[in-house]
Amino acid sequence: MESGLILGGKSFTNRLFTGTGKFRSKKLISKMLEASGSEMITIALRRVDLTSKEENILEYIPDNVTLLPNTSGARTAGEAVRIANIAREAGCGNFIKIEIITDMKYLMPDNEETLNATRLLAEDGFIVLPYINPDLPLAKKLEEAGAAAIMPLGSAIGSNRGIRTRELIEILIDCCSVPIIVDAGIGKPSHAAAAMEMGADAVLVNTAISAAHDPVRMGEAFSYAVKAGRMAFLAKLTEESKEANASSPLTGFLR
């Protein structure tokens, strides 16, 4: 049995991370968490309303699930730092997913501001998970700056287009020492499985679960896919080949 994924000193057995956005009802969030077994869930601080019990999304997340507040809405490193501090003061813990977006059309992360925010927040004791456009030199700088993991995008947020940045993510998986968590663009369980087979340490899935007809069952489906993909990675996948390879080789008799 492999040991869990360690992030910020915490061990996560389930490598499917989820999100709170886009559900038709907040009650479904707790049900989805139960069905999927997801142990970490991201939440946009901008949506947290501590002044209203019924509307406070935190009420719908069980204590055994780790909160990963995100800086959605931030356009600069300074704004991301402010959001992180508000989240910590609001009792959301030390984890922070840096999401700095200056383009409302494709929602591409601003890598430069993200690096700056990572430096500041890691120094301040946060467990920092930056969301980035996959880029190796940046990833190495993020590691140096103290990122606890790196979250490269598979394709645009909410696009459900799958792992379009596959080759770039493979480079990160190959060269980075911190965990790689594929975030954004994962539209179906097979995409999640593919990311895990590549050797990603975890995936974060929101829209594909929350916008599904049955988000609870979809959460469970993703959980299976992530487990299968991880197991396949650990079992060492055989290489792909264009030609056929006989499963009983003709020269097998030679000793």
Next chain:
Amino acid sequence: MTFFETIKKFDPEDIEKSIGKMSFVEVKRALAKNKLNELDLMALLSTAAQDHLEEMAQKARSLTVQYFGRTVSLYAPLYISNHCINECIYCGFNRSHTITRKLLTHEEIEREARFLNAQGIRHILLLTGEAHKITPLEMLSDVIKLLRKYFPSVSIEVYPMDTEDYRILKKAGVDGITVYQEVYDTSIYDKVHPAGRKKNYKYRLETPERAAKAGLRYINIGTLFGLAPVRSEAFLCALHAKYLENRYLDTEISLSIPRIRNIPGGYSPDFLLSDRLFVQILLAYRLFLPRSGITVSTRETSDFRDNLLNLGVTRFSAGSHTEVGGYTEDEQSVPQFEISDSRSVEEIVRVIREKGLQPIFKDWEDISQ
């Protein structure tokens, strides 16, 4: 090219003609595409598309769920003054109307704010007429600071300003504006705005850009249906949104579809927008601009609004009053326009939930300080 230059290239009459020539072949082509161009937009606004409303609706719905999820954001308008120097012939606040003019005091504004906050409202749209002497920048700035104590997000629908003024209001805590061009057809614009600052078409047209340059994160535009031929207005408004979206990548652009209803003073619109065409325009907007927000106010009746919920609407006003002091004052002033959905926030929330959607009260956090 600025959008004003783009507008000058188009003759609304030619647009109407081109849209009129669209056949079901173009409509089908537009429906099969993921990324729509101007011709596709024309096709979706045409009479030929009327037979394909259901297909458009299905596609609009799935795009909305993909980009916005199964959610609807809520806001409420807060009118603090109906003083106005303009003479827009279609508006209840027109300076030549002999209505009681009113400007709320800080205490009255705070009372309204407290009331709306208790209803659960967290996003507010602050409105005034255009009266620079009665509601000057400094006063608005103070009101915004006051409102920010009660609401994490304050947008304004006041009067067009310079970029520098928007910067000042942003500092005070504003994060968005609503500004309708009212009518994109320049000659009709000139006719329906006989006097006042609003007569300057170009200044009004470029208002969203000045706000975007000042760093406001949320901009809502629209054309007021009823004043000019409907399809060409919808076309130009959608192009305007697209232009803003491409040029100001860090700003969220959204659209409203206001149409003229009964207005005190008795203006009757020359170009009625029917329910059917309203829906067609909403769907065409969604297909042409999948990521843009679409706002529907209480100008529309409750039944109609409820049915729009699953068609691409992302923002809904709730429990609205369009009179100055409408929430808590005993003595009510004349509303800017008659509202047709007078249900409480609670009732609207219940309907939204019944439709399988999550009402979102708060979707912003103050990070400006």
